[in-house]
Amino acid sequence: MTAEGSDGSGGKGPAEPAGAPTASMSDLSTRRRWTLISLGLLRAGGIAILLVALYYLLPLDRPSPSSLTVGLLVGLLVLVATMYWEVRAIVRARFPGIRATQALATTVPLFLLVFAATYFMIAFHDPATFSEPLSRSDALYFTITTFATVGFGDIAPRSEAVRLLVAVQVLLDLVVLGLGIQVIVGAVKKSRVREVPGVDAA
Numbered sequence: 066m067t068a069e070g071s072d073g074s075g076g077k078g079p080a081e082p083a084g085a086p087t088a089s090m091s092d093l094s095t096r097r098r099w100t101l102i103s104l105g106l107l108r109a110g111g112i113a114i115l116l117v118a119l120y121y122l123l124p125l126d127r128p129s130p131s132s133l134t135v136g137l138l139v140g141l142l143v144l145v146a147t148m149y150w151e152v153r154a155i156v157r158a159r160f161p162g163i164r165a166t167q168a169l170a171t172t173v174p175l176f177l178l179v180f181a182a183t184y185f186m187i188a189f190h191d192p193a194t195f196s197e198p199l200s201r202s203d204a205l206y207f208t209i210t211t212f213a214t215v216g217f218g219d220i221a222p223r224s225e226a227v228r229l230l231v232a233v234q235v236l237l238d239l240v241v242l243g244l245g246i247q248v249i250v251g252a253v254k255k256s257r258v259r260e261v262p263g264v265d266a267a
Contacts, residue, residue, distance in 0.1 A: 105163035109170030116174045121201055125182055126189050133186050137230075140179035148172050148245060155252040165253050169246070176241050180234050181208040187227060194224040212238050 093101070151168035158164035181204045188199035197220060199207070207220045211234055222228045 101160060101163060105160075105166055109167045112167065112171050113174045116171075116178055120178045120182060120205070123182070125186050125201070130190070133183065133190070136186065137179065137183045140182070144172065144175055144179060147175060148248070152248055152252045155249060156255055161253040165249050168249055172245065173241065176237070177205070177208050177212060180211075181205040183230070184208060184227075187230075191224075194222065194227045196221045196223060208234070211235065214238075 148168075151164075151171060155161045155164045155168060181201070184195075184207060185199055185201050185204035188195050188204065192198045195207075197203075199220070203220060207216075210216045211231060214235075222231050
């Protein structure tokens with residue numbers, strides 16, 4: 066009898082045997098297909114909302130110079146670990162396309178919020194490092210416009226150290242947009258290779 070694994074929409078079932086083929090969305094009824102897609106999008110949106118809520122609720126207004134560096138390094142390590150876990154989850158998911166959507170909804174907001182939190186703590190510790198004092202929303206806005214490479218110039222870093230940090234974010238933007246998405250898409254393709262007609266998941 067075929068064992069079932071996670072359906073990629075957040076539900077859990079018995080562990081799927083290694084090498085078992087993924088289920089094809091085309092094999093499902095239209096109603097079931099849209100239910101899975103809707104649940105996947107809802108879960109992805111919920112993850113993004115939770116991360117933003119944590120950003121606004123965490124006590125980021127008590128930074129010390131050492132905690133800024135440690136916080137950024139820990140945030141980046143958590144990001145790398147999250148991407149690794151998400152790629153493994155995509156490869157093992159029964160519906161890798163849905164799982165990949167959830168992965169992007171986790172990794173991209175997490176990346177942006179790590180830098181937004183760092184910019185906010187830097188500005189709170191020394192307001193002169195930016196062209197104006199930054200609220201949490203200002204820091205998030207600055208991070209997103211930098212990520213999208215559409216900086217409007219209304220907020221600008223003034224200190225050399227912060228300019229270098231912004232340069233690091235821009236370089237990592239390319240990694241997230243290029244390598245990160247390529248890895249996730251590759252994981253989806255690798256998972257779908259298991260959808261070989263006539264192969265039994267015994």
